[in-house]
Amino acid sequence: STAGAPLQDLAGLAVVVSAGGTREYLDPVRFIGNRSSGLQGLALARAASARGASVTLVAANVSLPDPAGVKVVRVETTAQLRDAVVEASSAADAVVMAAAPADFRPAEHSATKIKKSEDGSSPTLHLEQNPDILAGLAADRPHPGIVVVGFAAETGDAQGTVLEHARAKLARKGCDLLVVNDVSGGAVFGAQDNEAVLLGQDGSAVPVARGSKSALAHAIWDRVVALRALG
Ligand code: CTP
Ligand code: CA
Numbered sequence: 001s002t003a004g005a006p007l008q009d010l011a012g013l014a015v016v017v018s019a020g021g022t023r024e025y026l027d028p029v030r031f032i033g034n035r036s037s038g039l040q041g042l043a044l045a046r047a048a049s050a051r052g053a054s055v056t057l058v059a060a061n062v063s064l065p066d067p068a069g070v071k072v073v074r075v076e077t078t079a080q081l082r083d084a085v086v087e088a089s090s091a092a093d094a095v096v097m098a099a100a101p102a103d104f105r106p107a108e109h110s111a112t113k114i115k116k117s118e119d120g121s122s123p124t125l126h127l128e129q130n131p132d133i134l135a136g137l138a139a140d141r142p143h144p145g146i147v148v149v150g151f152a153a154e155t156g157d158a159q160g161t162v163l164e165h166a167r168a169k170l171a172r173k174g175c176d177l178l179v180v181n182d183v184s185g186g187a188v189f190g191a192q193d194n195e196a197v198l199l200g201q202d203g204s205a206v207p208v209a210r211g212s213k214s215a216l217a218h219a220i221w222d223r224v225v226a227l228r229a230l231g
Contacts, residue, residue, distance in 0.1 A: 006050050006051050007051060009051055009052070009221075009225050010048055010051040010052045010221060010225070011052030011053070012052070013052075013053045013054070014053065014055075014056070014091055014092045014093055015048050015054070015055055015056070015092060015093060015094045015096070015224075016058065016085060016088040016089050016092045017041050017045045017048065017056070017057050017058070017095075017098060018057075018058045018059075018060070018081060018095075018096070018098055018099035018133075019036075019040070019044075019058070019059050019060065019099050020038035020059050020060035020061050020062040020099055020100070021034040021035065021036030021038075021060055021061060021099065021100040021101075021102070022034075022060045022076065022078045022080075022100070022101045022102045023061055023076050023077060024078065024102045024104070024105035024106060024130075025077070025106070025109055026106045026109065026110065026114065026125070027109070027110040027111075027112065027113050028110075028111070028112070028113060029113055030114070032104070032105070032106065032127075033102065034100050034102060036060075036099065036100035037062075037064075038059060038061075038062035038064055039191075039192075040098050040151075040213045040216070040217070041057065041059070041062070041096075041098035041099060042057070042062070042064055042067055043212075043213035043217040044096055044098055044217040044220065044221075045057040045067050045070045046067045046070070046214070046217070047214060047217035048217075048221055049067065049068075049069050054071075055069075055071065056071045056072075056088040056092070057070050057073070058073045058075060058081060058085050058088065059073070059075070060075050060076065060081050060099050060101075061076060062074075077102075077105070078101040078102055078105065078130040078133070079130070079131070081101055081133060082133045082136070085097070085133055086133075086136075086142075089137060090142045091142075092146060093145065094146065094147040094148075095146065095147070095149065096149040096220065096224075097148075097149065097151060097175075098151050101130060101133060102130060103129065103130055104127035104128065104129055104130060105127065105128060105130055106127060106128075107126040107127060108126065132173075134150045134173050134175055135172065135173045135174060135175075138150075138174035138175045138176075145228070147176050147177070147224050147227050147228060147231070148175040148176050149178075149179065149224065150169075150173050150178050151178070151179045151180075152165075152166050152169050152178055152180050152181070153181045153183045154166050154169075154180060154181070154182065154183065155182070155184045156182075156184055162180065162182045162184065163180070163197065163199075163205065166197070167199060170199050170201070176200070176227055177198060177199065177200055177220070177223055177224070178198075178199040179199075179216075179220060180196055180197045180198075180199055181194065181195070182195075192212065192213065193210055193212060193213070194210070194211070194212075194216045195207075195208065195210035195211070195216075196208045196216055196219075198219070198220070198223055200223075200227075206223075
């Protein structure tokens with residue numbers, strides 16, 4: 001369904017996709033950030049647009065060209081990302097949170113550049129937690145018909161397997177679908193390929209075979225279409 005003219009099964013729908021990684025500034029030149037490239041979010045935006053949706057892409061520090069035919073809102077911080085996603089979601093049929101919001105931000109922000117001290121001592125960073133955009137949207141939905149999709153990059157550890165962590169996250173977040181990447185092996189950031197499991201609130205776990213980020217994007221929109229048909 002990706003070659004030629006794809007099925008216009010998202011025609012008439014408005015969707016919101018977030019992409020990239022947020023930055024939390026310590027001072028005018030320094031920030032806490034992460035390695036999210038925005039490639040998967042861009043693939044989701046492009047795929048939805050190709051299938052006829054009206055797409056708003058909320059892009060956090062994405063250094064890639066804007067996809068054609070998509071409304072792009074550029075943000076830097078998690079607070080800005082939340083505001084933009086919440087605003088765009090009020091009239092949306094689906095929201096996919098592919099962005100990696102920084103979980104913490106510096107508790108204090110210095111308006112001027114932080115200087116090294118004369119005595120060689122290092123500053124201590126005090127962090128506070130950012131709001132959870134996905135959990136907030138799922139709990140406080142702008143309207144009941146909206147489909148809310150989250151992503152999770154997990155590793156298995158002594159506390160549980162990738163799928164156990166992911167199921168717990170799906171329950172915590174309250175979203176309709178969680179796209180789970182197993183990152184135990186390492187490189188996914190900036191990678192061209194992706195492989196995932198789609199976890200549903202009905203207990204389903206549907207694997208999506210390793211393939212392009214575009215192929216995963218289309219598999220996610222297929223599920224969104226199916227969830228809307230059920231809902
Ligand atoms: N997310 C969000 N707001 C945040 C953090 C995460 O909306 N402040 C969204 C992400 O966009 C993603 C999903 O929640 O769709 C899961 O992100 P993840 O970082 O895996 O979840 P966390 O709750 O932050 O858990 P962890 O401690 O594992 O990082
Ligand atoms: Ca996180």
